[in-house]
Ligand SMILES: Nc1ncnc2c1ncn2[C@@H]1O[C@H](COP(=O)(O)OP(=O)(O)O)[C@@H](O)[C@H]1O
């Protein structure tokens with residue numbers, strides 16, 4: 172499989188603090204690639220630089236060969252690269268279905284076309300079918316009519332994935348998808364993500380609950396103090412003495 176995402180020598184400095192230091196990662200198409208590392212090591216900053224939320228100080232970000240370094244987030248979203256946040260941010264007052272529909276394009280959004288329902292009614296109907304299909308693929312179909320605020324933590328994370336799918340994403344970054352979720356629901360989330368991967372999607376998953384997430388990963392990168400210190404299969408990385416030291420040597424509580 173080809174590399175869908177290539178991050179080359181990415182650096183991000185905040186004043187004197189180098190949060191990401193020449194990090195290079197490759198995410199193969201249709202893979203579940205995981206980025207691990209203790210709190211504060213630069214994981215979120217790295218993905219913020221990839222998705223346009225922060226401008227990198229140096230290095231490049233390539234999506235399927237296209238140089239997207241420094242692009243605005245909405246332009247990156249338009250080329251099929253989306254991310255979820257550590258804390259899900261749906262429109263809480265809207266239903267689950269409306270949140271998914273909101274992530275889709277519809278010609279009726281244009282103020283010039285909006286009054287002419289017949290021009291966009293077909294699209295609205297097909298979007299509705301597509302949204303219900305997406306909800307069934309993430310296990311939320313029976314909740315379609317509930318306000319998003321009534322969902323539990325795990326379901327809110329899956330709603331983020333559903334919105335990504337609705338936007339036509341090819342590559343989805345999940346920032347701590349199982350953070351704050353009980354182990355059984357965490358397994359369920361990762362099982363859905365694995366099934367979506369088999370359908371052709373690509374995931375870069377930032378996670379520090381590595382015991383639960385590692386069995387689902389194809390490839391793992393470990394970060395410490397802004398640098399990639401280890402990479403390989405989950406077994407290789409989790410048995411790397413450098414990784415063992417950052418997780419165990421300095422106390423698991425630091426993760
Ligand atoms: N906007 C910012 N301004 C200044 N420092 C930041 C900012 N965002 C993150 N940092 C710092 O960069 C480092 C990496 O943070 P972060 O990427 O959030 O780590 P992680 O996601 O691995 O926990 C931390 O020292 C953090 O305090």
Ligand SMILES: [Mg+2]
Pocket residue numbers: 214215216257
């Ligand atoms: Mg983080």
